Amino acid sequence: MARIQYAERAMPLMSGLRRRFVSERPFDGLSIAACLHVTAETAVLVRSLRAGGARVSLAASNPLSTQDDIAQALQSDGIDVHARAGVDRKTYYQHIAAALNDGADLIVDDGGDLVSTVHTTGKPGVRGGCESTTTGVIRLRRMAADGALAFPMIAANDTPAKRMLDNVCGTGQSVIDGILRATNTLLAGKTVVIAGFGACGAGIAARAAGLGSRVIVTEVDPVRALDASLRGFPVLPMAEAAPVGEVFISATGSVDVIGAEHVAVMRDGAILANAGHFDAEIDVRALETAAVAVHSDARPHVDAYELADGRRLLLLAEGRVVNLVAAEGHPPEVMDLAFGILALSLAWLATNAGKLCADVHPVPPELDAEAAGLTLAAMGVRIDTLTEAQREYLDSWRIGS
Amino acid sequence: MARIQYAERAMPLMSGLRRRFVSERPFDGLSIAACLHVTAETAVLVRSLRAGGARVSLAASNPLSTQDDIAQALQSDGIDVHARAGVDRKTYYQHIAAALNDGADLIVDDGGDLVSTVHTTGKPGVRGGCESTTTGVIRLRRMAADGALAFPMIAANDTPAKRMLDNVCGTGQSVIDGILRATNTLLAGKTVVIAGFGACGAGIAARAAGLGSRVIVTEVDPVRALDASLRGFPVLPMAEAAPVGEVFISATGSVDVIGAEHVAVMRDGAILANAGHFDAEIDVRALETAAVAVHSDARPHVDAYELADGRRLLLLAEGRVVNLVAAEGHPPEVMDLAFGILALSLAWLATNAGKLCADVHPVPPELDAEAAGLTLAAMGVRIDTLTEAQREYLDSWRIGS
């Protein structure tokens, strides 16, 4: 199918892994149940697992994102797919249960519904799995803390390499992209206030500065605030940033970072965008309360809140995550690394699951390094390797003289 | 009309000028004939001129770009509009001639058709005007060299302030914007080859680097190549850049900068985009000749040229100017400054046209400074002014001790 092939060309790490899996067959004789968004990128992942010898069954992690033609293509490819766009809640869970029918050895989850179903329906054979979202990992940690987790799960949502590629670069770029698509505003010379200087905020800040913006950072964490300061960004309380900013971007994971007291002092024409997962960071109700009118006809994804004094504040994407709503979310390179880490983790679990306790485990650093190395190879970048003498020197130094 | 009002809000320099023109009335008693794209931004310009006392007549500089509702709104506003979308060539020139019927004192041209019509139809009263495009200025220079230009024209297409805002910032941003909208590729870590390091190329380079790309520059001019080198960009001949680049952007004003010999050695998946005015910079015919198939169904504005060896090269926007085709061209801030310079030049001509010879003149530097100052004011930026003592010091120093 054309769209899957296109995704495959944009995912060179996964393509390389597939070739490797074909020869190494890490999943021979194993069943893998996956609960994921049924998209072209997922199709690439699933086919790689199958190429590695796995029997794969797939359920949707969200019925709204299921692309039925992809589901069909996978089905006709021999994957056991249980997914259809727009099904109701009951069918959704039936699909997940069905994916487990063959007896899964390993599982891949996106949010925790598959793990939860495994535990409630009592499928006994699962040896371990991977969870790919932060939300799912939080659920797993609660289960583990309650002693309820029956097998080891790898938290594949966060590794050093993924944090750089995904948060710093992927989110960094796509948030800017979303703001430009929504407004076509010139960022050069604009004062851009970024709330939150975690990996996402730092990525957005670097990119806004690279486009000529004057970046101001707000933070509640002193270490992150120091980091921003040492990179040359002024750090201010939001109350002082609010009257000078021209573009506001929230990336905090917190709530009401931009609230009524800030709305009250913002400049006419200020642009408000949220880059956080939830739409809680900008207090939209405060905007609604303050506004005498809302003009939504100028451009898609732009609502101009007209205030009593004539100022207009431009809220993008209704305060929802701007890179997904107004742009296209992750560039394919991000999915390539994320699924590469998933696939490597599954292959590692195929051998090592039995040695792990029933807990949430990080991705082993050597797998992250391997995924980074494969990404570099896909980029055409070659690096040095330690000589024997260097390895000895480093080891002896670590041990002590 | 809502769209004109929206444009007005996005053009604070023009809004300020309008308020000033209302009180200063620089055009009292004068007729101005303008030949421009009939868009919301032009409406803002034309209404400012009228607010300054001018009788204004407007013809379209291109029938394809005429927005009829804007034309109507202006007409009902008392502007004498001669423009309709899609008219034929004959009507097009009739419209231009009609705009001159009232006897223009000053003119505004976009490309040279209005000036040419003035000279061929022998309208006698024109005291001077402004040309806003590079192409138009070239035509005017030829006319002046031939002794055929009957009145002074100001070349308002290029000033130091406009070059920064338009070429470095406007084109720099919108070209990146166009590439992201077309491909959603991750620029971080990508090798981006920029052909041409003029103001546009330098602007694109700074922005690509700001997004994490490794930028390589190609040039034919040693001073520009030295400039690129001293900013840390490697400069290579295109023959050496071709096999390492992942994104190619031409901004040279030249022809066949990317040709068959480069296509032959490019990497699979390389993206080719043109930022130059004409679609001559990438030799599309060389691509067509080399290709065994062209796949255009993956994404809009992306044609994947499949070569005999299996590589695919992704040509954006058919080699036409990528920021206009795949993004939205100039951000409004650029039009604000460009029309501000036009309006200030016209007001200056109203007083000074009689002192100028019939030639092509640059925008007086003090007008560029004034436009820059108004832009700064609109941005909320305040600057210092020389004290009397400083002015004396600088003057004495220039004169000598």
Added chain:
Amino acid sequence: MARIQYAERAMPLMSGLRRRFVSERPFDGLSIAACLHVTAETAVLVRSLRAGGARVSLAASNPLSTQDDIAQALQSDGIDVHARAGVDRKTYYQHIAAALNDGADLIVDDGGDLVSTVHTTGKPGVRGGCESTTTGVIRLRRMAADGALAFPMIAANDTPAKRMLDNVCGTGQSVIDGILRATNTLLAGKTVVIAGFGACGAGIAARAAGLGSRVIVTEVDPVRALDASLRGFPVLPMAEAAPVGEVFISATGSVDVIGAEHVAVMRDGAILANAGHFDAEIDVRALETAAVAVHSDARPHVDAYELADGRRLLLLAEGRVVNLVAAEGHPPEVMDLAFGILALSLAWLATNAGKLCADVHPVPPELDAEAAGLTLAAMGVRIDTLTEAQREYLDSWRIGS
């Protein structure tokens, strides 16, 4: 004493802490034995501890660095100082033992000699301490692994805030500073090869790029190599970087990163500098072997190795750490934070040492945050604090919905 006062002015975090210690008296009734370089900065630290109520005794951690006038000033200030420049090894250890004579409750060590003396001489009362160097922490970890460590020690050499200020900013700047002082070379347009992209290498790279250099990175670690790539730096094997580099900077912690095979292909005039702790990173013997003459008279800290083919390679600081030899090492801001973390850790230990096991412990994150906050305050930077509602939101989210 003037020099101590000057240091105090340059260490606002420590000055603030001192004022706080005066009112809070965290060390009332406690003895602290410190083994540190006897410099003006150390004097500031020691006086702050004393201001907090401690009896302090001080020995030198290296007799070569002892500044006798500082020692005297502290002595006359009531500090019990056992240090004199240039003493022999036996006296050195006698000094350390003497510092313990009063019966130390807490200790501060720099390299491990004080801890080692405590353990061999059997001083029983020590409740805990801080080690400020990486080397010392390695010794401590070995002791802990052998079960030989008798009390808790805090590894104060490395925290997130210190890594940024010290490695990224401090080393980043001072290495560039050392190269400029040694050579006065223009970095703009130069190809600078940085071996190692840890915090130090990344800091040097950012600064070299900021001065207009074209930076190339070499690495053995794929995650760090990916990091460098995603920031736009080309990553190459050293064998390929060697013939194109004009300035080479090693920051790897490894050995023979620049060796005979690289010397063989380097450009005439190439500059070689080491930023690593040990002088093992550049294989100086390989240079000596390859050279037909060494010219050392042109500039201090520059040895021009003339090779048989006429090329000259310029080795800086004999391959020793260039920022210490050719510049002044850490800017005072770095010492301010480092000693601030030490002082806060000691104050925390005064209360909490009893709760810790006899092992090597990291600095508690809240102390690092506190030090970062004090640094921000000294810089005049203010940040936001979480509202009650935000704190609840974040807590609830962490717990789960």
Added chain:
Amino acid sequence: MARIQYAERAMPLMSGLRRRFVSERPFDGLSIAACLHVTAETAVLVRSLRAGGARVSLAASNPLSTQDDIAQALQSDGIDVHARAGVDRKTYYQHIAAALNDGADLIVDDGGDLVSTVHTTGKPGVRGGCESTTTGVIRLRRMAADGALAFPMIAANDTPAKRMLDNVCGTGQSVIDGILRATNTLLAGKTVVIAGFGACGAGIAARAAGLGSRVIVTEVDPVRALDASLRGFPVLPMAEAAPVGEVFISATGSVDVIGAEHVAVMRDGAILANAGHFDAEIDVRALETAAVAVHSDARPHVDAYELADGRRLLLLAEGRVVNLVAAEGHPPEVMDLAFGILALSLAWLATNAGKLCADVHPVPPELDAEAAGLTLAAMGVRIDTLTEAQREYLDSWRIGS
């Protein structure tokens, strides 16, 4: 002589020119009189001219800068040198006159004293020459305006390539270098106020930002202020920048840019440095008036002005140009290009002087391009050349379709 050889190795452009001059002999049969600082770099220039066939006589442009050993080395090399360190004013002018004794065909001046002597002593044979300083060019322009200039002079002080290499890169780097050598302050996180955003100020700003500073710009010129804004630098009046800055750098060419009213509100510990040619930019008398004491013993080139309220402001280099006083001024790469442009201009004059009127002429752009090209070649950078078809396209486009 060793020092001249060292300079020659650091000036690859000049070395290349010398080889060319040896084969092309552009100065065969001509006498050149030069009035320049007698340094190793000048020796390289003078020997290149001589290698091109010229008889060269050299006088000092300032007796304080004459290095007698260099003078002797040149003398014994067959150059006719009239210079000795420390001579009085009368001898100084006698030396200049003596340099003209042989009958100069071409001259090289540094400040205008040689040209002035030529005109007052009535040496008739001079066909033209080059002036290498801005001050000298101003004197020449006055002479030309008065009709007093008897032959053509080329203003070799300023070309596009030299402005980049000299002002942006050379001054940019060496000013930062001077501040670091004087203070060892950490620039990361510091607020650096740069007065003046010409080529020097822009170069300093880029480098300070590259080292992690937060840069603020002050300007009186709106176009330059807009330039700074569009690069993301906040632009403020000095009155508002004064209380927030931690490092102040003046690069305006004006007077009293930092005055009593700013001193009154500056932060304790603020560093004041001047990068302008004259020591008039910081009002040192205002500092002296405000101070109750001046402490100069902490570090060389640092005077701490203690104010009545206890604040101390640190004036570097007594307000004189900081990169010359506290660092080493131009990196050798700058002198290489500057003297390369001089040498190429002289060679061009040897052929073309007769075609020029007696006026001040800019360096012909093709010579600047040639010097840039030679610099690129010395850097190892290769660029593209226009194909025949491209040249035709560009020509036709310029002429019009």
